[in-house]
Amino acid sequence: MFRNQYDNDATTWSPHGRIFQVEYASEAVKQGSAVVGLKSKDNVVLVAVKRSPNELASYQKKIVRIDDHMGIAMAGLTSDARVLSNYLRSEAMRSKMVYGRALPVGRAVTSIGDKAQTNTQEYGRRPYGVGLLVIGHDDTGPHLYEFNPSGVVSEYYAYSIGARSQSARTNLERNFEKFEDMPLKELIVQGLRALRDTLQQGKLLDTLNTSIGFVGKDAKMTILDGEDTQAYLDLLDEGEAMETE
Amino acid sequence: MDPIEFRLPHTIHRPAASAKHGPVTRTTQPIVTGTSVVAFKYKDGIMMAADCLASYGSLARFRNEKRLMAVGETTLLGVSGDMSDFQHLQHTLEGLLTQEYDMDDGQKLGTKSVYKCISNIMYNRRSKTDPLWNSYVIGGIDNGQKFLGFVDLYGTTYQSTTISTGFGGHLAQPILRRRVEGREDEITEEEAVQILEECMRVLFYRDARSLNKLRRAKVTAQGVEVSEPYALETNWDFAESIVGYGS
């Protein structure tokens, strides 16, 4: 039933200095389909594969708008992500109301990081079962952050979370130095390439399962789904043809 | 035993609330007051001036009062009205600035944010019918753009290339409209100082609650500069010919 006697709740340490419940929550993130985030000097992009629980069901939403300057992509328990995105949306509105400015992205992520941390230290609580990639553009430029159930937040040039995301990270590690000066369109295609590496054998990115989100210096937070992704998927295949030539 | 109640001046008493917590008090008129603030846009940024007097009614009570204040690195705040209410706001702003500094994440509280924040404080206080009895002029450079805004005890806000509070609204604003409006990107610092001093001189001549000791301030891309107090040259020759109460 239990892996050991130290994993009954999130407030108990194991003798090896681990908190198992938090680690289990991080496992939940790995169950979710992959999302990839990457940025250039002006733009930041999210791409995600959506899953559908069965043939009759719709695809699960992966990318959510927070404000004109910010968006998130999720992997793990979608319902937990909804709670977090509602919180971020209200914080973004509050920032607009009180200071007349877009909520700084770093502060937004820290604020949900603090909420996640509380869940790992108070008795009777459950860590969030979701990981997020948060993208945004504020006075200090474009940002890409990772949020995870432990409450740790980190900033990246490019990153991926979710199922088989290691493959995407390997791809990104090989290419991220080229991202800096890339135009938005190419950046999206690069993201899709990394995302494609997370797919199981025989699976393809198509207009049904692909989701694209971006925001930048001259672009408000935009989410593309369905037919709107076709143009980018075509570019993905074009690049492919060129590479094999 | 009934408690003894005193009626304090300028205080609204709410009988029901007074037994436990004392009287409900709010400012119903300003006590120690500063007069006009004059401000406008010029080529390099924003110019602003205010004199150093804080009056107690008609008494020239405090003659070295600071009514211009830097808020952060790129924002300038000028105040007229009740000085204690201003110093209360000043305290709040310094707290806010400290909070922002402690975040240590490279984000700066820009002029527009400071303006929005002060406007909210003013509107929220008026909505409690417990206003801060002031008019504020907020100037600065936000994202490379000149900004000049106003907010008063009603929470009324507006932005303009020329702003004057109090008596200045009647005496200085016409001068500013004539000399500045439409030319805010041409006026050199030299001319700006000259315009500002013309306004302050007129105000000193005609505003009985003013003082010929003033501070001048500017915000440019280089930041905020508030001058030390100085006096303007005045000419009272005409007074020679006035006999009795004048005419």
Added chain:
Amino acid sequence: MLSSITQAPVEAHSHNRWEPYVDNGGTSLAIAGADFVIIAADTRQSDGYSINTRYDPKAFELSNKTVIATTGYAADAKRLVEVMEQKAQSYFHKHERVMSTPAMAQLLSNTLYYKRFFPYYVFPILAGLDSQGKGAVFTYDPVGNMERTVYVACGSASALVQPFLDNQVGFANQRAADPNRLLDRETARKIAIDAFTGATERDIYTGDWLEIFTIDQTGVHREKRELKRD
């Protein structure tokens, strides 16, 4: 016996009670057409005989299909618009679509009535297209009474502009005219401009700039024109 001395309760609403409202003037109007609607407002902000600023916009796009114009107390107006914008955004997040104009109209009424006993001292008008794509104009009093009309004028020059619109848009008391006839777009626009030119001539609280929004199937189109500055 000192302790028995009490003072008669002082009236809380005595003469020195502070009035938390000011009137900052300004005029707005809206005219509905068959497949469009025009809504316009001047941009002067006044306080008594002083002009605070020549450009303080009073009309705002709440979405890509609805525009609100406000007159009265500027601070309340700005807060009201801000509150409406946030509610519109919440609606968008919750339902993943832009709120329709009639829905926005009802929301505005509720928002005003919520502050029934400390009202926003504002006279808003709201314009957009209804579910059939027809031009819709909604007018309010400060506490949320709402009415859908074909045309309306609000604010400091409303007593000047409304009769003009009654005559030119509503064809009131004109035997030969069909009072239900709707104007075409260009005529409506010209009447709106004439209305403000006239209002500026006689009302000291109206002038400086005129902002005209035309809303149709393709979205919101904004036009800015000069008015007299005296």
